Amino acid sequence: MDLFNKHIANILRAKDEESLAIFIGAGVSKSSETKTIKMPSWGDLIDSLISDLNIEGETDYLKIAQLYYLTFGEHLYYKKIKDFFPDNIPHSKIHDLIFKLNPHSVITTNWDTLLEAAINAKTYFYNVISSDKDLMKSYLGKKLIKMHGDFKNHNIVFKEDDYLNYSYKFPLIENYVKSIISTHTVLFLGYSYNDIDLKQIIKWTQNHSSVRPPMYLVVFKDIPAQRKYLESHGIITIILADEKLKPFNNDSYSNKLYTFLYNLNSLELCTNLSDIEIINLIYSRVKSLQSLNAILAEQITRCFTNCGLMYIDDNGPKALLRFYDTEVTSSDNNIELRGFYKKFVSLLNDDEKVEKYKSHLQKLF
Structure with missing residues (x-):
């Protein structure tokens, strides 16, 4: 497995272990621009x-x-x-893909409400935290942290005094974010090499142990001097060049980010997976159902996608889960994901492998 895929495997492993934190910068909000709405830099x-x-x-x-x-x-x-941030701006497909990764924490330095819009549209279970008071009242494990406040709470971080007095105005959020950086694999999206907010976060890491999970910055151009500077602070750069998917027309930045997140969700980026990794990734898709007392068949199909139920009468009615292969469906036409499921089914059809990985497979059934 090459270095790029190792980084991707680390991110997916953190997702499976519910220790993935995604930081969202202004570049992600640019994906919501239209002909009449422009998101400011x-x-x-x-x-x-x-x-x-x-x-x-x-x-x-x-x-x-x-x-x-x-x-x-x-x-x-x-x-x-x-005035630069009109109300009711629709979120983009990129915001949906971020939450589809099911990160444990989403932390943003943006003031807009695009991430909240994505949460509300798909009923993702995240507490939205814009102040220390919100953090004290939060009850869900997963959180969207607006670490630079918002307009609703009249507490945005922008001017010099806001940065100098951050520890005084946001003591609980600061400690929470620092703990996330120390214990979670971190993925930075929508930040540039010279981003002021990224520099603030780097400064926080300087006084902490170097023994921590990896941090990744997604960028679109390799600048060796900047890359080495970030590496000295424990941040690894992931350079995006693939623009195969183009839902944002001529917006190359958003197209590359969308392609990356789409592939990350569909597992296309994770090639040469071992059998154990395949089993673990399958398990990660249904892990969220583990705590439920009863599970509907439809809940399972929603977790996997690109699959359906096949009903048979074999000594009584039964419903079997069937992963799609070449079927044409009105939705859920993810070819890469179907290819991954095909590998899993092939593993299940191999008696020797089933016996070999019995202990790993048992958690699925």
Whole structure:
């Protein structure tokens, strides 16, 4: 297995062990843009602030935001920024694929509500945390942490004072995120090499043990000097070049990210899997049903997808799970996933392998 696939296997293993944390940056929100709706970058926001301030030569983003706050006051400061983020922006297919990975924690530095929209649309079970108070009241194991606040709570992190006083204003969230970094495999999506928010997180890791699960930054261009800098802080870069799937037309950035997440969900990226890895990945798809007292057949098919129930009458009515192969269906036409299931069925049809992996297979049945 090559190095790229080893990284992918680590991510999938963390997913199976419910120790995967995904950090979401502004680049992911760009996938929700339309012809009439544009999601701003840091540069867009700062350029607008500079124009209103009528200043030249200042390049410190945090200071510029602070100057705007001091010049125009809190009300106009919030109104100015909020105007860049209209309400009811639809989430994208990328947001759905993120939650389809079933990460233990989703942590974002974004202020928009796109991740919440994805949660509500598909009823994913995540507590949304935008303040320390929310964290104290949370009761679900899985959480969406908006570590830089949001407009609803009037607590966004943007200007210089916000970063300097973060430990004072968000002590519980800071400790929670630090613990996640120390104990979870971390996947950064939507961040650039020079992202201010990524630098904040890197700074948090400096005083912690180097013995921790891996951290991965997904980028679209290899810059050796930047890559080595991140490696010195324990962050491995994953370079995305595959743009096979293009649901976002000419948006190459979003197409590459979508292709990566789609393949990660469909297991296409994980080639040369051992029999044990195949069994474990199958188990990970139904692991969430383990705690239920009773299971409906439809719950199983929803976990796997690309499968159906075949009803027979063999000494009484029975329902058998059948993985699709070449069947044409109105939905669930994931060729890569069907190929993976075919390997699993082949394993089950091999008596020697069934006996060899009996202890591993028992947890499935």
